[in-house]
Amino acid sequence: IEQRVFKNPHAPPVVPYLFPFFGSMITFGLDPLKFFRENQKRYGDVFTFLVFGRNMTACLGPDGNNFFFNAKIAHVSAEEAYKSLTVPVFGKGVVYDVHNSVLMEQKRFIKNTLSQDNLRAYVPLVVEETMQYVERWSQKQGDVDIVQGMAELITMTASRTLFGDEIRAQLDVTIADLYHDLDNGFTPLNFLFENLPLESYRRRDAAHIKLKNIYLDIIKKRREAKIQDYSDAISHLMECMYKSGRPLADEEIACIMIAMLMAGQHTSTATTAWSVLYLAQQTELMRELREEQERELGGMDTPLTFDGLKRLTKLDDLVSEVLRLRPPIVEILRKVVRPVEYPGSGYVIPDGHYLMASPAITQTDPAIYRNPEDFRPARWQEDARKTSDAAEKGAAADDEVDYGFGVMKTTSARSPYLPFGAGRHRCIGEPFAYMQIKTILATLVRHFDFALPKGLPKPDYTKMFILPQDPATVRYSRRQ
Numbered sequence: 001i002e003q004r005v006f007k008n009p010h011a012p013p014v015v016p017y018l019f020p021f022f023g024s025m026i027t028f029g030l031d032p033l034k035f036f037r038e039n040q041k042r043y044g045d046v047f048t049f050l051v052f053g054r055n056m057t058a059c060l061g062p063d064g065n066n067f068f069f070n071a072k073i074a075h076v077s078a079e080e081a082y083k084s085l086t087v088p089v090f091g092k093g094v095v096y097d098v099h100n101s102v103l104m105e106q107k108r109f110i111k112n113t114l115s116q117d118n119l120r121a122y123v124p125l126v127v128e129e130t131m132q133y134v135e136r137w138s139q140k141q142g143d144v145d146i147v148q149g150m151a152e153l154i155t156m157t158a159s160r161t162l163f164g165d166e167i168r169a170q171l172d173v174t175i176a177d178l179y180h181d182l183d184n185g186f187t188p189l190n191f192l193f194e195n196l197p198l199e200s201y202r203r204r205d206a207a208h209i210k211l212k213n214i215y216l217d218i219i220k221k222r223r224e225a226k227i228q229d230y231s232d233a234i235s236h237l238m239e240c241m242y243k244s245g246r247p248l249a250d251e252e253i254a255c256i257m258i259a260m261l262m263a264g265q266h267t268s269t270a271t272t273a274w275s276v277l278y279l280a281q282q283t284e285l286m287r288e289l290r291e292e293q294e295r296e297l298g299g300m301d302t303p304l305t306f307d308g309l310k311r312l313t314k315l316d317d318l319v320s321e322v323l324r325l326r327p328p329i330v331e332i333l334r335k336v337v338r339p340v341e342y343p344g345s346g347y348v349i350p351d352g353h354y355l356m357a358s359p360a361i362t363q364t365d366p367a368i369y370r371n372p373e374d375f376r377p378a379r380w381q382e383d384a385r386k387t388s389d390a391a392e393k394g395a396a397a398d399d400e401v402d403y404g405f406g407v408m409k410t411t412s413a414r415s416p417y418l419p420f421g422a423g424r425h426r427c428i429g430e431p432f433a434y435m436q437i438k439t440i441l442a443t444l445v446r447h448f449d450f451a452l453p454k455g456l457p458k459p460d461y462t463k464m465f466i467l468p469q470d471p472a473t474v475r476y477s478r479r480q
């Protein structure tokens with residue numbers, strides 16, 4: 001059934017649907033990438049589809065990415081798109097509960113926390129946590145649910161480095177349950193409905209209050225004890241000041257800590273879990289990574305350091321290839337707050353529509369990447385700028401742009417490779433994520449061989465972050 005929007009002849013084409021209100025919910029929800037590709041073929045880069053009464057306008061391809069990530073805040077808002085999901089979990093006064101200019105300042109605070117000096121200090125801590133974690137594995141061989149395993153390890157390493165020793169000490173006791181309840185309140189359902197009379201919503205709200213109070217208590221105790229020798233994010237944020245001269249309030253620090261947790265936990269878990277799965281599938285990659293450590297670090301007993309990690313470029317390529325083929329975030333959202341023209345098409349996207357970008361589409365476009373469905377880290381050696389063949393097709397190189405959170409290297413929004421987004425909302429966690437993930441993987445390949453007793457799982461698109469489907473079983477054997 002062909003449907004058209006008659007009210008606004010300039011609106012983008014609409015994907016036909018059978019059931020009003022639900023619209024394309026099922027086909028989109030089960031496999032959004034297939035849905036995007038099929039409709040991109042039919043309608044081009046820009047089209048609208050209905051999900052649960054909401055008009056979603058997809059912006060695909062390099063031009064779609066560029067339009068989406070560079071749209072003016074007068075037209076397009078991230079906070080309007082994300083606040084129903086995030087404010088109950090992160091709390092008030094931070095991230096999407098504040099004006100964009102305040103978010104930019106808060107991002108600068110976080111970015112400065114993740115300084116090179118801090119990252120350097122974190123590497124031995126991540127190694128220690130990883131070794132402590134694998135002590136639980138059997139002496140010779142065993143099977144592990146790699147998603148669950150890496151989720152625990154990411155929580156432990158992030159707590160040990162960023163979230164504070166006090167949080168790390170309580171991980172097995174109370175904090176893990178609170179994280180779990182917050183997670184269950186951070187789902188597509190919570191995006192659609194900010195509040196429902198459901199147990200998961202009640203638990204989400206209770207967990208937010210408890211975790212915030214734990215942080216407030218830590219901050220108070222640190223102030224009283226005048227302890228300053230921490231390299232974690234709490235102590236750093238306690239020193240931060242807005243341009244106006246006002247220091248960050250304790251409540252804001254507590255809520256930023258929760259936001260950092262939610263931003264980094266599943267993204268890094270998914271990336272690490274997929275990395276181990278691909279290493280288990282392509283065992284020659286394990287051999288190459290070990291050879292690289294022998295060559296670059298002078299042996300596999302050499303303690304890992306931040307500078308040593310930088311030389312492990314094949315490991316870097318592995319992580320980048322995971323982020324190309326299995327990016328943890330495949331739908332990025334904004335809400336149109338004032339009608340906005342999509343350049344060169346004649347389309348005007350009405351206010352009230354959500355915009356949806358999916359760099360996963362350009363990252364797997366056969367016109368840009370040769371055999372895009374193949375997992376092949378070596379492709380990055382063929383073009384060091386991580387734009388692969390796209391560089392030849394005229395994609396712009398990296399730009400230096402200042403969005404108010406300090407001049408930072410941000411990938412051009414027209415690049416086909418954007419696992420960390422682009423523009424003013426670009427991720428500031430990338431250096432931390434690479435340090436954390438590379439340290440974990442470099443440690444694991446020193447001590448284990450991996451295999452896949454049940455094959456490589458498919459991605460599960462029904463979650464907020466794209467994790468491998470159950471069962472994601474990896475068989476490990478300790479190396480002598």
Ligand code: HEM
Nearest residue numbers: 260263264267268271329419420421425426427428429433
């Ligand atoms: C933003 C991906 C790790 C903190 C983003 C965005 C993406 C992303 C795609 C853009 C969202 C948008 O435009 O709406 C990832 C991936 C990660 C990762 C793939 C790991 C592999 C982290 C970590 C932290 C973090 C570890 C913090 C420690 C943030 C923050 C933003 C952000 C603060 C800014 C949100 C905004 O400005 O609206 N991330 N992220 N991320 N990420 Fe990450």
